[in-house]
Amino acid sequence: MSENYEPNIVAFLCNWCSYAGADLAGTSRVHYPANIQVIRVMCSGRVNPLYVMNALQQGADGVLISGCHPGDCHYMEGNFYARRRMGMLKDLMEFVGVDPKRFHMSWVSASEGHKWKEVVEKTVEEAREAGPFEGFRRRQIDW
């Protein structure tokens, strides 16, 4: 692993809680690592588990999915579906040898700017520990 390796994290945030929470972190000028890039979706339930696979395949070293706290989903239940799907995916990914440190899920509400920072820090730190993702990365393979 190179000394100055910076993990590349793709995050999927629900519009109502986590994206708003990340915005709040901005408004509050809370600083956190720049390794994370956010894709906004309306609900964590929108995140197709295969996005995670796809992100790793296409160059992400880590993936984060964040939604509203259970019971607080703007769409009532979306985060429950997300939780079940991601729980299953995590088991599967680990089984095929993907480091669980590359994959995180969190509940961050619209008011938890500070929690967002902590979540990002943890995600980046763990992805850094896991090192560059080489597993089934598309480019590794004669592309």
Add this chain to the structure above:
Amino acid sequence: MSAMLLNKEKWPEFIGKLTGKNLWAPKLEGEAMRFAPVAEDEVPELTDGNTRIPPKNIVFPQTETMYRFQLGDFEMKEPELKEEMILLGIRPCDARAMVIVDKLFSWDVDDPYYLKRRELVTLVGLACSEPGLNCFCTSLGGGPASTEGLDLLMVDLGDSYLLETITPKGEALVSEVSELLIEADTEKIKMKKKMVSESEGKIKRSVDHKGIPEGLPGLWEDPLWKSVSASCLGCGTCTYLCPTCHCFDIQDETEGFEARRCRMWDSCMFEEYTLHTSGHNPRPTRRERTRNRINHKYNYYVDKFDVIACVGCGRCINLCPVNIDIVEILRQVKEAL
């Protein structure tokens, strides 16, 4: 054409001389053999049986990059093919299959990718002493020691290999290892003949294709197609493992804003193979697809190139998950004629 003898004691030395030249040989991986590069210091053992995946991927890779480009840009970068290779231990049926496929790839236009790879490869065949359960090469003009398509044929005579050169490529190869070889005497030639005829005798399955190419059009609507295809899963096993199947699809694959155009094996047994953009599918069910597979091999190809596009390697029979057996289908076709 010359016949030389390689004592098996010199086998490692023989291999040693070739490994630097991009040598490939059958290798047991897991439960099945497949062609794989031979590493330095590695001495492959040639055993009975054939590779599960035919060596067609050596000249016709399952996925081949045609060129690369940037989205929104017209500049193309083509790959360069230049490395020569030696394919050691290819079975006569598979070599013969390449000759059959050559006709297609050099027919109306010359396919640069395929023909270049063909030019770069030297095929060193290995005659079969123990044919497989479902081999029927002898029914189709091949045989355990058929030389068609080979540059060099090796025949296992117990303590030595008989090496018969067939083409200048084969001769060139032999000349590089000539110090390991001795001239084969008539005794050895006789031994070979005996081995070959014994081997032919072990082939239990056969196809009587007389009249089939001409007769197939008449059976277009025959109920047999429905019954033989009813259990078909529509998977690509038979075609992907067939040494003469050569269909491909062309796809653009992107990653970010970069892209490549590539071609990859396709199978006429897949539903999308003939699916039109409109949603219409001229071969809507597995019946039409199965009928096409048989017709392509035993009728259309004969029409166009005067040869049956089947070499009797038996792979499709061995590996069909639902026991669809081409020999059995052809028997029914023959019966229906």
Add this chain to the structure above:
Amino acid sequence: MDLEQLRKTAAEVVVREDVKYLIGWKQGSYGYRVAPVFVEDASGAAELLFSPLCTANLATYLTLVEKTPLPRGQEADKRKVALLVKGCDSRAVTQLIVEHGINRDQVIVVGCPCPGVVDTEKLAEKYPEQGKPAEVEWNGENFVLLCDDKETELPRDQFLAEKCRLCRHPNPVISDITVGEPVEPWTLADDNGVEEIEGKNLEERQAYWEEQFSKCIRCYSCRNVCPLCYCQDCILDRLNPTWVNRAVNFSENTAFNIARAFHLAGRCIECGECERVCPANIPLGKLNRKMAREVRDKYGFEPGVDPEAEPFQASFKPDDPEDFIL
């Protein structure tokens, strides 16, 4: 197994006016092969077979049959389809009902209680296949191979198929007609079939699956044979968007296999067909069994046993595990 009774029952079913055909097993063209057969009349029923070689899950044919466009004015054939099922196969039927893949009243399920089938690969390794079709029968605990007028006892613990060692439902969970006596469920194997992989560390797992997935030739037989892979248009065939490139390499093959296994999470009924048909011998069953076990242990759900169940992937419990949440 009383084959006469099976054939008689089948004959009675196929002659019914509201029945299109019966799907069963018949002897194959050589060796240990058994082929699926579509019986349309009483005479065809005489070919039927039920033996330890009948591994194929025929439920896949319920959704495999193409619905081609009908000429104007022509009615779709709405007759029922009858099929023979083992315990595991019957779970596929149940799961298809849950998922609206089939209508319950469109199928006639002929249940065959199953004492377990043989692993034909292991069998062929020990007793190579012959050109002539061989027979295998159940004989008490064990199997017996009938070949060339010779009877060879096949010890159950050596030849029982992997999926059967872990089978929880040897008797059909759904059936309209049952042929044969219910069998006593046996003690499950101690291991869960995936411990071997779970015992590896991440690098070893990665290496193991890299080797396995690299072998994949993307023939899609695993998908096509699966009774629960019945989408009109599989996402793995899609180009817009492209989830998985058609290119055959370790990366795409892995993506393909992850997607396949994930889509079957909470749906796979562990019939083992994907693994059986794979021409590259990829241990696909391990992926499915792993997911099935997690679904059972962590979420308390077993697919294909209750036709009234809510689909696992389309439901949740407020207390689903969330120990992985940051």
Add this chain to the structure above:
Amino acid sequence: MTDKPKVGVYVCHCGINISATVDVETVADYALKLPNVEVARTYSYMCSDPGQVLIKNDIKEHGLNRIIVASCSPRMHEPTFRKAIQEAGLNPYYLEMANIREQCSWVHEDMEEATAKSKKLVASAVAKVRLLEALESKEVDAEPAALIIGAGIAGIQAALDIADAGFKVFLVEKTPSVGGRMAQLDKTFPTLDCSACILTPKMVDCASHPNIELLSYSEVEEIGGYIGNFDVKVRKKARYVDFDKCTGCGDCAAECRVKDRFPSEFDQGMGKRSAIYLPFPQAVPAKYTIDPESCLYLTRGKCGKGPKCQEVCKAEAINFEQEDEIVEFKVGAVIVATGFDPFDASRKPEYGYNDYPNVITGMEMERLVSASGPTGGKVKVFNGEEEIEPKEVAFIKCVGSRDASVGNEYCSRVCCMYVAKQAHLIRDKIPDANIRVYYIDVRAFGKGFEEFYDRVRRENVRYIRGNPSEIFKRGNKLVVKVEDTLTATPLEDEVDLVVLGVGLEPRADMREIMDLLRLSQSPDRFFLEAHPKLRPVDTATEGVFLAGCCQGPKDIPDTVAQAKGAASSAMIPLARGKVMISAQVAEVDEATCRGCGFCVNICPYTAIELVKINRFGHEVEVARVNEALCKGCGSCSAGCLSDSIQPKSFRDRQILPQIAALGVLK
């Protein structure tokens, strides 16, 4: 869709908010190299009028058909730019924003890193915008009626405003009477108006207003639908008294076999009521209610020889057979005005609220000083068994407010003033009392507050800075143990009465409303408004508004102001008579749908159903979306195995290229 995408990328400096950390010129230069990007510019304030004009002109001049604005959060200005490009003739959904302010320049310090990240975010936006589709918003009729939940002063004021404007109002109140917390207060600070005197007329108005349907003793059970078309189900709880027949004479309560046995909710448990009761004399509606939990007949099935109330009621209004009634109606907007709970003083056990009857809360004090209260307005408390008029009175402020140990970090905003008011009232009623107020800070920020505070101090009320640590009994005195932090003197102050200036808390039952309307909480656990400054009465759920203390502690004038604000916001769809429904809804590809029904199961809005269609002669089931019900969350899509249901603007084919752009570009 047929036109080749021509993308314009607009990178905003946001003054120096972005450009101090992100090299915006570099980002624009980079964007220009991305596929289909025709124009890339920077500007100091993209959202300003000249900024928008810049975009509009480019659309016209360069024929741009996709726009990316790299600036602040789309939650801030997406509507602004959608409108701008629409004005230039583009479909408003051909817009994508790259959030390089809240999620980049404001959270990263290193210019190189922030610039690199901005490039990726722009690239990801380009990847998506190329594949966006034009969407048309649809208009549907809006029901010209509003639902107001809670009939305290906030609910009452909002109801009156909306009803006066000519719209129907359904005012739902959980308790038997409207009035809420304000009805319990004696005087209001700082003007010392009689609370009841100013509230009662409004209570009466809202009961008699022809446009208001008052549903008291009722609870909202279900709210479905969406802005303009909410379907509401309300449970009218059985009063066991015929609403129309009851004359409110009170004979029943006087004769009740368990007369005055139960603590009166209205009097904070200090007074008593019967099983059949009117919460307070001015209650509206003036109809009696039988409490099913205390009535002998309802709890035991037997009440003497027969229920007395039934016997004495001349109007024959008592009806033990009465059952809950479900009322269903439609409204176009909803105002939540559910109020607050006073802090439960027993959660500060060191103050002995549960142990000593002469430790009381501010709310109890309100009842005690009220002429209509349990003591008729006389300040009398029990000290042990003995009823006394307290001479030594201590107030403690910030009980349950500004106190992380009970989870309430916020200031309750009213306690400073109500304590001052109560001190003044005690001074009025017990002129020789020694009154002191223990405080942390005095916050007298409102109109007339500081003046009032000054007045009270001049009335010989001592303000001692200190936060008491304990209250215990010594002899027949309560001892307040406290350190005067101005003089650093520990005190043990002996008093007769302690009034705890309890703060305001979110209602214990607010979860029910959250679930009904899909509202969120802010960190203080009150309802979360859509924007703390610019949309203080809106919520994240369109058509649902907040009024009063349910959104956070506030005094009466603020509550009334917010109620009026909420009423005016709620009236927008009602007055227009139409609402736009989101165009970003899910769509089914019927050609590939396998009809498994997973999406039907998943959809929390029952917006999807399976329908039978004819597919080339075969009857098959496929999913179909009711666009008016769909909220576009996309949960269905992630659960669809064949990818056949897709939320517009968030389709897989739009998101996957975003992922690719973020992953690949280093």
